[in-house]
Amino acid sequence: MEFDSPQAVMDALTAADYLPDERIAQVVFLADRLDKPVLVEGPAGVGKTELAKAVAAITGRSLIRLQCYEGLDDAKALYEWNYKKQLLRIQSDVDHDWDSISHDIFSEEFLLTRPLLEAIRSPEPVVLLIDEVDRVEVETEALLLEILSDFQVSIPELGTMHAITQPMVFLTSNNTRELSEALKRRCLFLHIDYPDAKREKEILSARVPGLSDHLANQVAKVARSIRGLDLKKAPSVSETIDWARTLLALSVEDVDEVVLGDTLHVLLKYQTDIEKTAKEFTSSAQA
Numbered sequence: 001m002e003f004d005s006p007q008a009v010m011d012a013l014t015a016a017d018y019l020p021d022e023r024i025a026q027v028v029f030l031a032d033r034l035d036k037p038v039l040v041e042g043p044a045g046v047g048k049t050e051l052a053k054a055v056a057a058i059t060g061r062s063l064i065r066l067q068c069y070e071g072l073d074d075a076k077a078l079y080e081w082n083y084k085k086q087l088l089r090i091q092s093d094v095d096h097d098w099d100s101i102s103h104d105i106f107s108e109e110f111l112l113t114r115p116l117l118e119a120i121r122s123p124e125p126v127v128l129l130i131d132e133v134d135r136v137e138v139e140t141e142a143l144l145l146e147i148l149s150d151f152q153v154s155i156p157e158l159g160t161m162h163a164i165t166q167p168m169v170f171l172t173s174n175n176t177r178e179l180s181e182a183l184k185r186r187c188l189f190l191h192i193d194y195p196d197a198k199r200e201k202e203i204l205s206a207r208v209p210g211l212s213d214h215l216a217n218q219v220a221k222v223a224r225s226i227r228g229l230d231l232k233k234a235p236s237v238s239e240t241i242d243w244a245r246t247l248l249a250l251s252v253e254d255v256d257e258v259v260l261g262d263t264l265h266v267l268l269k270y271q272t273d274i275e276k277t278a279k280e281f282t283s284s285a286q287a
């Protein structure tokens with residue numbers, strides 16, 4: 001067990017410059033206690049990936065990351081046979097004793113472990129991050145299920161590879177599609193949304209050295225109100241961090257309408273959103 005209480009998780013993450021809310025701390029605590037994977041869902045740039053990294057940092061575990069993408073298969077996720085090495089072994093065998101060769105080349109020595117297998121075969125417990133799981137096809141999710149429920153992998157030529165150590169597992173999803181019920185059932189569910197202005201201010205202060213309290217407050221509040229507009233893509237935490245850095249670089253001490261209009265492209269990535277926001281803020285300033 002890594003943590004005594006949700007509060008202990010909260011304190012450790014905060015000390016590592018990851019500012020959690022109470023739900024995040026509670027779910028991380030439970031994941032460790034119940035030995036359950038966590039499915040972290042929410043919009044882009046709210047700290048889903050960063051949470052897994054921060055948990056690795058505070059537990060002193062290494063992070064093993066499986067980045068998901070369309071077309072990900074078991075050879076990239078689980079294991080692959082080392083064909084080159086197998087071939088060399090076959091070529092070097094002068095007796096042509098095929099029975100013994102085939103027994104040999106399908107042993108662990110000839111196995112290339114990929115992130116999922118590596119995570120459960122690690123002698124030291126790790127944090128396993130299965131990032132952006134919504135990017136793989138729903139059929140590919142099946143690859144993950146055995147690991148997530150039984151912490152084992154079946155290899156036809158070798159049998160079942162059991163976990164040597166139990167990883168803490170985080171899966172993230174940006175919700176581009178529904179995940180299967182089977183996958184969800186195996187996980188604790190954690191929704192991370194945009195932080196409230198107070199927490200975002202704390203995140204900014206932690207992540208942007210040299211930022212004044214006043215500016216951190218303003219940035220958090222402006223970001224909050226921009227997210228209230230009906231935009232194609234609301235600014236994420238990573239974008240408010242970039243914006244705060246921008247203001248710092250430009251020696252801005254106070255955000256006014258002119259500064260905002262001049263730097264909105266750091267916060268927003270669609271011209272229509274930029275125009276809409278600029279208009280909204282000028283008209284509210286005039287009103």
Ligand SMILES: Nc1ncnc2c1ncn2[C@@H]1O[C@H](COP(=O)(O)OP(=O)(O)O)[C@@H](O)[C@H]1O
Nearest residue numbers: 017018019044045046047048049050203237238
């Ligand atoms: N709670 C938080 N505490 C500290 N930094 C955060 C937090 N949430 C987001 N961030 C910052 O936002 C950036 C983007 O977060 P990331 O985890 O990459 O987002 P995503 O949800 O898309 O995986 C991080 O690199 C980090 O700097």
Ligand SMILES: [Mg+2]
Nearest residue numbers: 048049050172
């Ligand atoms: Mg991410």
